[in-house]
Amino acid sequence: MASTPTPLQTLDQRFHLHPFTDHDAMHAQGTRVIVSGSGVFLQDAQGRQLLDGLAGLWCVNVGYGRAEITDAVAAQMRQLAYYPSFFNSTTEPAIRLAARLASLAPPRVQHTIFCNSGSEANESALKIIRGYWKLRGQPQRTKILSREFSYHGVTLATTSMTGLPSCSAPFDLPLPGFLHVPAPHAYAADRESDPVAYGKWCIEETARVIEREGADTIAAMFVEPVQGAGGVIPPPAGYLAALRALCREHGILFVADEVITAFGRVGDWFASNLWELDPDLISLAKGLTSGYLPLGATMVSDEIADVLLHHGYFAHGFTYSGHPTTCAAALANLDIIENDGLIPRVRTNLGPYFQEKLRAFAGHPSVGEVRGTGLIGALELVPRGGKAALTPTMMLGIKAAALARQEGVIVRGIRDIVAVAPPLTITREETDQLFDAVGKALDRLED
Ligand SMILES: Cc1ncc(COP(=O)(O)O)c(C=O)c1O
Numbered sequence: 001m002a003s004t005p006t007p008l009q010t011l012d013q014r015f016h017l018h019p020f021t022d023h024d025a026m027h028a029q030g031t032r033v034i035v036s037g038s039g040v041f042l043q044d045a046q047g048r049q050l051l052d053g054l055a056g057l058w059c060v061n062v063g064y065g066r067a068e069i070t071d072a073v074a075a076q077m078r079q080l081a082y083y084p085s086f087f088n089s090t091t092e093p094a095i096r097l098a099a100r101l102a103s104l105a106p107p108r109v110q111h112t113i114f115c116n117s118g119s120e121a122n123e124s125a126l127k128i129i130r131g132y133w134k135l136r137g138q139p140q141r142t143k144i145l146s147r148e149f150s151y152h153g154v155t156l157a158t159t160s161m162t163g164l165p166s167c168s169a170p171f172d173l174p175l176p177g178f179l180h181v182p183a184p185h186a187y188a189a190d191r192e193s194d195p196v197a198y199g200k201w202c203i204e205e206t207a208r209v210i211e212r213e214g215a216d217t218i219a220a221m222f223v224e225p226v227q228g229a230g231g232v233i234p235p236p237a238g239y240l241a242a243l244r245a246l247c248r249e250h251g252i253l254f255v256a257d258e259v260i261t262a263f264g265r266v267g268d269w270f271a272s273n274l275w276e277l278d279p280d281l282i283s284l285a286k287g288l289t290s291g292y293l294p295l296g297a298t299m300v301s302d303e304i305a306d307v308l309l310h311h312g313y314f315a316h317g318f319t320y321s322g323h324p325t326t327c328a329a330a331l332a333n334l335d336i337i338e339n340d341g342l343i344p345r346v347r348t349n350l351g352p353y354f355q356e357k358l359r360a361f362a363g364h365p366s367v368g369e370v371r372g373t374g375l376i377g378a379l380e381l382v383p384r385g386g387k388a389a390l391t392p393t394m395m396l397g398i399k400a401a402a403l404a405r406q407e408g409v410i411v412r413g414i415r416d417i418v419a420v421a422p423p424l425t426i427t428r429e430e431t432d433q434l435f436d437a438v439g440k441a442l443d444r445l446e447d
Helices: 007-015 023-029 067-080 092-104 118-135 156-161 165-171 195-213 239-249 302-309 324-339 342-363 396-406 428-444
Strands: 034-038 041-044 049-052 109-115 143-147 178-181 218-223 253-257 281-284 296-301 367-373 376-381 412-414 417-420
Touching: 007 023, 049 428, 067 324, 092 109, 092 324, 109 118, 109 302, 118 156, 118 218, 118 253, 118 281, 118 296, 118 302, 143 156, 143 195, 156 165, 156 178, 178 195, 195 239, 218 239, 239 253, 296 302, 324 342, 342 367, 342 376, 342 428, 376 396, 376 428, 396 412, 396 417, 396 428, 417 428
Parallel strands: 143 178, 143 218, 218 253, 253 281
Antiparallel strands: 034 041, 041 049, 109 296, 281 296, 367 376, 376 417, 412 417
């Protein structure tokens, strides 16, 4: 340990398994215990204030400490803390939230089944898709396409879709039938000088995979409109429209995994609206409650819903599908996004400002590429010798994130990437503070 562990750190070390963590390395430093939050700021157990440039885990869209959500949750809990949506029953918040989502989503996607996380939203989508094709008389359509560098969750099937070997290799995944096609990550392919051409090549390669496998064996393609955890990869111009058209041409269902991109981060309620993706299904979580309570959702097109609704018993769902308290939290959260005008704010004000500040790093000697849109962005870091001198073990992003934390801000290190996605409520001054700290961290990177 860096210093004598506190009683809480000792308990944590003895009893608590953390997600996605090297436990020995963590406990050598002492677990960071976060105790409170307000706006974009967190306070840790040592009383240190940190600006949260990652909105928790890309999710606290409305910022911390919003009494509107805690009040709604408390009121719902006092009235009816829980009742399932099984047994031909449900509760008012679940109904109202499904209707609210329908009013915000693309017009063809109007039906929602709830769950508890992004992984479950995608897992539910996978099962719905499988059931749909069986009911449609095409049970051979079982294969699933996703992209390299994608992140779709951690269940067996969603890990199989996730295109990150660091997530799948430890578990000998993917399962059979999960196919990965290239992502439009031009920088990783050394094609950064022409991302649009590289995006076109990705589409051609995806078409070749469809041809090779046989289109009528492929059930669906899962797509994050902006790939997040894989390194913040926004789509190059024309790429998503071409991918959508390719799927449609072959009758392959198109699933927008909007777990990060929905609810304002890219300047719209849904990236699917912004970029006219016309998806068949949408996966949601994170910003749906701004992380105040765990809630996921799978939205499906009217056509899919029609098949599911009129073929008898629908054998899927969780104890907490449509949990009234989490749905009440979501409704209050959506009210805040709407009443505070967070979406136009991201689209026309804070988003452009954030991107301008991010792009100011383009000339920095430690930065090889800057990417982003709305309130999500990434810096690809390079050593002094430039991109050619990078090695897989450098992990410059992880190092830079640790330095940024010493400078008072939380950002995410992914391989050699620094990823930033603050609450949508961040002010210009706080944005300056965030990037000033990132700048100081980059200046110290090679010390
Ligand atoms: C795009 C995307 N899909 C799915 C997930 C999985 O969500 P969860 O961690 O809530 O299971 C994530 C989580 O980061 C995500 O970013």
